[in-house]
Amino acid sequence: MPLLWRQKFREATVVDVIVGVIVAVAVVGALLLMSAARVVRQYERGLIFRLGRLRPGIKEPGFTMIVPGVDRMQKVNLQVVTLPVPAQEGITRDNVTVRVDAVVYFKVVHPADAIIRVEDYRFAVSQMAQTSLRSIIGKSELDDLLSNREKLNQGLELMIDSPAVEWGVTVDRVEIKDVSLPETMKRSMARQAEAQRDRRARVINADAELEASKKLAQAAEQMSETPSALQLRLLQTVASVATEKNSTLVLPFPVELLRFLETPHDGAAAHDGDGGPKGPSRETPRQPVPEVTLPPEAAVPEGPAPGAISPDDVGASGDGTDDFAAPAPEEEDLARRRSRR
Known part of the structure; x- marks a missing residue:
């Protein structure tokens, strides 16, 4: 009896061992399969x-x-990678300090080259983008950075893509995001823009004045043919001013309207006053004196006439004055005043 139990126990032990080995192999195989998958x-x-x-x-x-x-x-991930480029500070070609940041879009096209030829292709592309951005800032002017970004983006893309091809990476697109300027430069640009707008406004105003002057010249020419139109225009101006409830009303009166009130006699009298232009002379023209021919006997002999005063007799008093000279008008007036007193 004990021998039978021992035999059965040995058989059961062998079966358990075999089952355990099979289970262990299955588990190991499953683990290997899982690690290989x-x-x-x-x-x-x-x-x-x-x-x-x-x-x-x-x-x-x-x-x-x-x-x-x-x-x-x-x-290896083949998706397009969006890589922001940190802001780089540099000096442009026209000596302006700016800070420029950008963004690079690239992807891996050759996985083997991206893993074997470069240690970390993301870091390599980032450093190349920063270096190229600094180079672009130094070669460009401020106006190009602000207004001609498409050309700069193309140049920056070409500079990054050239070495990246060997790394199995291609650059799809490069965009400059922001350009930071100093405050002094911003104020200068604002003044420049304001001056340009002011100049444009003045030019437009001058063109408007020129066109208005042409229209006014045409209107003046038209009104000159009908003088009553000027009076109607004046009345319209007065009516438009009176509607504004002003306390003082200034009424311009054109001098040309006085010509309609003048008569021919008044016009002649206005020009004959003192200091004004004189009209035509109303004096009777003198008749020419007929020339009289004397006979030879009536000829006047040469020499001074009898009883005439010679020049040697002038100034006999010794003061060099003429005794027979008429008094001056001023002296006569002075004598009259003394006599009245």
Whole structure:
């Protein structure tokens, strides 16, 4: 009896051991299978390194297997990466200090080159973008940074994309986001813009004045043909001013309207006054004196006439004055005043 129990116990022990071994192998196989199984997403590509060497071919999206402990898979993202470039401070070609930041859009097109040829392609692209941005700032002027950004974006993209091609990366787009200017430069630009707008306003105002002057000249020419239109225009002006409830009303009276009130006699008298232009002379013209021919006997002999005063007799009193000279008008007036007193 004891021998039978011992035999059964030995059989049961062997079965348990076999079952345990099978279970252990199954568990190990499951673990190995799980460690060997890999899933590659649609936007990724897988690279297999077997004992440190890159295996040919790239694992496509889906389920794939590797040798556990021997192979190592590295996944590479093929999505477009948005990389912000920190603000870079530089001096433009026209000696203006600015701070410019940008953003770079790139993606990996060759996963093997992006993993093998460069340690960290993201960091490499970031440093290249910062260096290229500084170079662009030094080569450009302030007006180009503010108004001609498309050309600068193309130049910056070309500068970043040239070395990035060797890294298996292509740059899709580069955009300059913001240009920070000093406060003094902002005020100067504001004054410049204000001056330009002021100049434009003055030019427009001058053009309007020129056009208005032409229209006024045409209106004046039209009114000159009908003088009554000037009076009607004056009355319209007075009516428009009177509607504003002003306490003082200034009424301009054109001098041309006085011509309608003048008569020919008044016009002649106005011009014959003192200091004004004189009209035509109303004196009777003198008749020419007929020339009389004397006979030879009546000829006047040469020499002074009898009883005439010679020049030697002038100034006999010794004071050099003429005794027969008539008194001056001033002296006569003075004598009259003394006699009245």
